[in-house]
Amino acid sequence: MVNYRGFSSHSKNSSIYFRRYSSPLSITYYIVILFALSIFIFTFYSKDILEDEDRKPPSITSGEKNSKIEQLHDDVLWEAPFSHGLHPCVKPSSRYKATQGWDRYMTVRSNGGLNQMRAGIADMVAVAHIMNATLVIPQLDKRSFWQDTSIFSDIFDEVHFIMTLQTDVRIVKELPKELESASRARKHFSSWSGVSYYEEMADLWKDYQVIHVAKSDSRLANNDLPFDIQRLRCRALYHALRFSPAIENLGKKLLERLRSRAERYIALHLRYEKDMLSFTGCTHGLTETEAEELRVMRINTNHWKIKNINATEQRIGGLCPLTPKEVGIFLQALGYPPSTLIYIAAGEIYGGSVHLSELTSRFPNIVFKEALASKGELQAFSHHASQSAALDYIISIESDVFIPSHSGNMARAVEGHRRFLGHRKTITPDRKGLVAIYDMLESGVLKDGSSSLSHLVMKLHRSRQGAPRKREGAPSGIKGRGRFRLEEPFYQNPFPECICGSNIQDDEDT
Known part of the structure; x- marks a missing residue:
């Protein structure tokens, strides 16, 4: 194993x-x-x-009563918490616009294990949207602890990934040949960054046609991001990143x-x-x-x-x-x-x-x-x-x-x-x-x-059994950027942005 x-x-x-x-x-x-x-x-x-x-019930001899008690015990063991009518909702708002990014390209080297890479790739989809870039299919980590030589299409359904996100971000399998030898802006984007940070990074397009992102993990903040960006992260992770057919x-x-x-x-x-x-x-x-x-x-x-x-x-x-x-x-x-x-x-x-x-x-x-x-x-x-x-x-x-x-x-x-x-x-x-x-x-x-x-x-x-609750922030008293890494990760609990109640519209600002 x-x-x-x-x-x-x-x-x-x-x-x-x-x-x-x-x-x-x-x-x-x-x-x-x-x-x-x-x-x-x-x-x-x-x-x-x-x-x-002291409250233990008297011994029961009736088979019917025994059956009911066993069923009740079974329900406690296996039934999911009451969800209060909550359901997935990832539809963008009416103000949402797709990225064009025809002549700007972002290449990414995803780092970490399977789930670290999955979260990082979903975040890079959102970053490409913010920076109005065309995303090149990410390279997967081959140098870390587990030495896995898999490429993107070995693990994920590449065509499904591109097609599912076509109204969000333009995605291509590889750089155009004329840009393969072009100079690139090589960036380690700051961890836990918000939209304003990446809007500033968009100034790199003045001097470069290609930006290479050396690491993908934890590049995007958990909280305080626009509603549509959070939902895009969910569409990328839960809908687009489907595993390969095999x-x-x-x-x-x-x-x-x-x-x-x-x-x-x-x-x-x-x-x-x-x-x-x-x-x-x-x-x-x-x-x-x-x-x-x-x-x-x-x-x-x-x-x-x-x-x-x-x-x-x-x-x-x-x-x-x-x-x-x-x-x-x-x-x-x-x-x-x-x-x-x-x-x-x-x-x-x-x-x-x-x-x-x-x-x-x-x-x-x-x-x-x-x-x-x-x-x-x-x-x-x-x-x-x-x-x-x-x-x-x-x-x-x-x-x-x-x-x-x-x-x-x-x-x-x-x-x-x-x-x-x-x-x-x-x-x-x-x-x-x-x-x-x-x-x-x-x-x-x-x-x-x-x-x-x-x-x-x-x-x-x-x-502690998975009942609905809002995502937790950093512990009180923690200040500075250090608090961001102590927040509950967005992908651990995408509520409320990607989970709606039955009385909430899922196509507008919720």
Whole structure:
């Protein structure tokens, strides 16, 4: 299997996510705080737990009543949040005008993994529209961590992309031959930039016919953009960037095979891969030998800026992916039965069956795409991480429940797409809150499989199941450009610009 998630965007933001190695006194301080927090959580919820146990219904002997209770429990587990009549809306306003840009060309090198590139390409469509440019089909990243040699048409339906956006931006497959050797303005556009920035960049057309954009990720702001630009981003990402016919066809087959195994399934983005654990410095539950192997990998990976990471602080801060064991406890506490079909959307799990068994011991009905497809069907996708990731993406979007074990480009992209499609059920674990609960388990304050554990986990996640909400801004008190990178990404939650209520017109300024 392949690892398809990259970290080029993470490395530049590493000061946000990681703290450098701290003194033993600092570690002791965090442990004391964690213990106090654990006691507080248990005490705070204990009254509710006892009340819930007191309210347990008397034993039911009627088969009909048992059936109704089981159905109610089933609905809670699988039904999507109430969407309040919200639906996708991407139609431009009556004032919207398409870009001409016949003699101005923009070339783009997309960077990152599949979902980082997808978001970047959608943004470059919007940037080309703002700058009145003709967009040349973007070049995909071939030099980063996963070394994928795929070109645009290997992953996306190129003709569909061009035709779908023809009323928005002129798109061509390649530069005109007479401009191939022409001098170009090579730009690293500033991150999180708004319309006024790109209107200023349009002055480059006075001296150049071609602008080359070296990086596509995070070039456009999340908020405070014109209504029509936001909707154009959604049209580009959700309508125009359709996967290639080969990927779509195999994805459909895999979905049919999953449905033949069970009526419903969970797509679990189990981000317990070697590169992720090494990059984040998370070693909880690993042996000393494994932890050292990850440390050496981090030291030897030049583009990862932070080398010394305190694993304890990472975990306490909720910055580590859940381990397979923690995922199993989490799903069990939410009430999913052991027979639940779980599709693993991920690369190779670190430690293989040794660590994966900590999940399969609780949920044995687990499947990877390698078990759903034949070797022949997957042969064309071998050594092409982004194409393989596209299959996981399709299956994750169509799942009854999607659960990511860590935040990241795919987790955010799938969550946003599922919101766009009708707020399909997406459970995002509160990793920081779960750490306190798991530590109570390890210390014996809570018992594995107990109703108290289940109560704590369910209460912690009542509002984390994909229900409609507006996109979150930066935390209060944060000033300067740094606040932009702390806002909730547009593609993680395209509400309200691309999601409308039943009483809102979708063709005017909403």
